[in-house]
Amino acid sequence: MPAPIDFHFDFSSPYGYLGAELIEAVAARHGRTVNWRPLLLGVIFRETGGAPLTEVPLKGAYSKRDFERSARFHGVPFRMPSRFPVPAQAPSRIVLWLRGKEPALAGRVAKALYRAYFVDDRDISDPDVAAAVAARAGVDAAAARAAVDDPAVKDALRREVAQAIAAGVFGSPFVIVDGEPFWGVDRFPQLDRWLAAGGF
Amino acid sequence: MPAPIDFHFDFSSPYGYLGAELIEAVAARHGRTVNWRPLLLGVIFRETGGAPLTEVPLKGAYSKRDFERSARFHGVPFRMPSRFPVPAQAPSRIVLWLRGKEPALAGRVAKALYRAYFVDDRDISDPDVAAAVAARAGVDAAAARAAVDDPAVKDALRREVAQAIAAGVFGSPFVIVDGEPFWGVDRFPQLDRWLAAGGF
Numbered sequence: 001m002p003a004p005i006d007f008h009f010d011f012s013s014p015y016g017y018l019g020a021e022l023i024e025a026v027a028a029r030h031g032r033t034v035n036w037r038p039l040l041l042g043v044i045f046r047e048t049g050g051a052p053l054t055e056v057p058l059k060g061a062y063s064k065r066d067f068e069r070s071a072r073f074h075g076v077p078f079r080m081p082s083r084f085p086v087p088a089q090a091p092s093r094i095v096l097w098l099r100g101k102e103p104a105l106a107g108r109v110a111k112a113l114y115r116a117y118f119v120d121d122r123d124i125s126d127p128d129v130a131a132a133v134a135a136r137a138g139v140d141a142a143a144a145r146a147a148v149d150d151p152a153v154k155d156a157l158r159r160e161v162a163q164a165i166a167a168g169v170f171g172s173p174f175v176i177v178d179g180e181p182f183w184g185v186d187r188f189p190q191l192d193r194w195l196a197a198g199g200f
Numbered sequence: 201m202p203a204p205i206d207f208h209f210d211f212s213s214p215y216g217y218l219g220a221e222l223i224e225a226v227a228a229r230h231g232r233t234v235n236w237r238p239l240l241l242g243v244i245f246r247e248t249g250g251a252p253l254t255e256v257p258l259k260g261a262y263s264k265r266d267f268e269r270s271a272r273f274h275g276v277p278f279r280m281p282s283r284f285p286v287p288a289q290a291p292s293r294i295v296l297w298l299r300g301k302e303p304a305l306a307g308r309v310a311k312a313l314y315r316a317y318f319v320d321d322r323d324i325s326d327p328d329v330a331a332a333v334a335a336r337a338g339v340d341a342a343a344a345r346a347a348v349d350d351p352a353v354k355d356a357l358r359r360e361v362a363q364a365i366a367a368g369v370f371g372s373p374f375v376i377v378d379g380e381p382f383w384g385v386d387r388f389p390q391l392d393r394w395l396a397a398g399g400f
Binding site: 044047048049050056057058059061062065066069070072073165168169170171181183184186187189190193200 | 244247248249250256257258259261262265266269270272273365368369370371381383384386387389390393400
């Protein structure tokens with residue numbers, strides 16, 4: 001079995017959402033699976049001096065336009081959430097908790113949470129909302145809600161983010177496969193060729 | 201005649217160089233011409249708080265890898281210059297001076313200057329080197345060298361950069377066509393579809 005694709009994403013990242021909608025097709029074309037790795041960009045920005053795109057002069061206005069256009073380009077439904085960005089701890093902990101016990105479900109729930117935020121404008125930073133969305137995707141609601149406050153899951157998320165930083169992750173989406181890093185959904189064509197050719 | 205594609209680029213930008221190698225094919229597919237618009241990213245970064253990619257923590261190491269990989273992906277020869285970044289005033293003034301008098305030659309000379317820097321590792325920030333490269337691309341060497349110190353050309357470059365900032369340009373390459381902005385060579389697929397479909 002070839003190694004899975006590490007797909008690092010922040011739940012507040014529009015490009016992360018587009019990547020989440022597209023990564024499984026890329027993986028499937030090359031017989032790979034996806035390892036869903038939630039990320040907290042805020043923690044990373046404190047180390048790198050980065051900032052949310054939408055808050056950077058000039059880049060901010062362009063970015064909002066590019067989110068919408070990139071979504072249309074890829075045929076993915078998108079609506080800029082009324083609250084943006086939001087803290088991603090609650091949905092991230094649910095995905096991480098699930099990955100440990102039902103890996104196959106983790107991707108389905110991650111995509112459901114992303115769509116709740118970027119299509120239905122639901123505030124997934126609210127643990128009750130996040131648990132309800134996960135429940136609709138097939139997870140036990142009470143268990144998902146409990147995972148958000150579980151100290152072991154909180155620790156697991158801290159470790160996950162620390163590992164990502166140690167691996168050089170600084171944005172979302174960020175893919176690492178066979179040691180090769182790809183930042184951004186706009187690098188998926190390179191990722192696709194890399195997987196097809198075993199590097200180029 | 202449809203409007204030309206405004207192609208904004210900084211001579212120290214590796215992605216700008218890749219864009220310069222690729223933009224004319226995109227333009228030609230849609231019956232457009234390219235308006236070569238040199239840019240000084242340093243001036244823009246002072247306004248936006250940006251910094252050269254290679255100097256940003258984590259992003260720096262990734263970027264150098266991505267420059268090389270993106271060049272291979274697009275089939276463009278590339279070697280990271282030994283001095284990077286360099287001030288882009290000299291080559292920018294030559295291109296701007298040429299654009300005013302022989303627009304058809306401006307693109308050829310811009311690409312020759314970019315290749316001198318990103319393939320042959322020549323320091324194009326040196327006015328004599330820049331003029332010599334332009335001369336090999338078909339321009340009078342003495343006239344090109346004189347343009348670098350011409351107060352009118354210096355003024356023209358200041359105006360060019362101010363216009364770019366006013367138009368929302370904040371990176372390189374940056375394409376604007378029919379009022380639609382595209383940042384990065386990785387947006388060329390969107391640019392291509394935009395020109396084919398008249399927007400999407």
